Amino acid sequence: MEVARKLVEQNGDGITLGMVASAAGVPRARVEAHFADDNEMIDAIVETWFVDHIAAMEEVLAADLPPNRKMYEFFVRRFRIHRDRYRADPATFEVYCELGAAHFERVESYVDLADHYLCELIAQAQADGAFPGLEIDQALSLINQMVFPYTMAEVLTYMDDRLSEEKLAAIVDTMFVGLSAANRGASGIARIAAVQGRSG
């Protein structure tokens, strides 16, 4: 794993078991004892990237906090993990962003997990009166879109200085006050009942 991560950090995307074996100076079979194929190795690298994120989300889910506090913590803790990593080493951070984009199918299960947890938070918030009238999937998509710059890692690479905890808190506050199925007329037409699509 050490060697595999070093190689990714030096060469970016496109590493193979063979490259890891030759960089580590061991027979390919040694590497294959750890990873059945290239994809399994990529999965292991992706896992090390997300392990802190998952711990942060699970901590928030288990916390005894009101829904608006939980929602903020749900996003801010992962934002801080990304920001710490980005500021510690911007170049390596960009390489991992590219790896994730190039192997999105290996990242997707983490996105799905985050959506799953967010649905739980939305249900708790709705039990408390927030987001009236919206289906959980509608709220999920709209919330994900409104906090997009705080969850999409690569946004840090070009607007770190404009992202902040204070602004994220203001956005979460705005959702809890204003997000609902009510049509307040921005589009000037009857809003189509189903704001469709999951995630977002």
Add this chain to the structure above:
Amino acid sequence: MEVARKLVEQNGDGITLGMVASAAGVPRARVEAHFADDNEMIDAIVETWFVDHIAAMEEVLAADLPPNRKMYEFFVRRFRIHRDRYRADPATFEVYCELGAAHFERVESYVDLADHYLCELIAQAQADGAFPGLEIDQALSLINQMVFPYTMAEVLTYMDDRLSEEKLAAIVDTMFVGLSAANRGASGIARIAAVQGRSG
């Protein structure tokens, strides 16, 4: 210009006056009669990309509409321009996104112009009671962040199916109801008075 755009679409970023001259089969001096240097040529290409956006923004600014309708139209018209272009030719669209990212300094004046117009809309909305307590620059940054997926062209390349007019309208409605300087406690701490940073 024709030749320059063709070259960009075929080769992506990094075109020069010399490349355009040889592709057009004319002496370099002919091309230099139009563009003093490479940057001037990039500027001309960027301008053709944004000319429709500027027209759309100016139309909205001049329109006799309530502030929430104006805000929605301000974003949705440019979103539709991007989406039409993306769907018509995804590969070329991506090339222009990359060109913009690689030459961000040539794009910046358009971002500043959009921010300038958005500040006018915010002032009109605040005269009408929206976004209470926020400085215009604070509202500008927060609004730009909440609609980020609808203004950042390349987001279309990976989530076109999850972006829609209906969702954008719901986000604008949410802002007009909920966005204010009031601290509703999402962060659990006194929110720092200045949600700093312009644009965003």
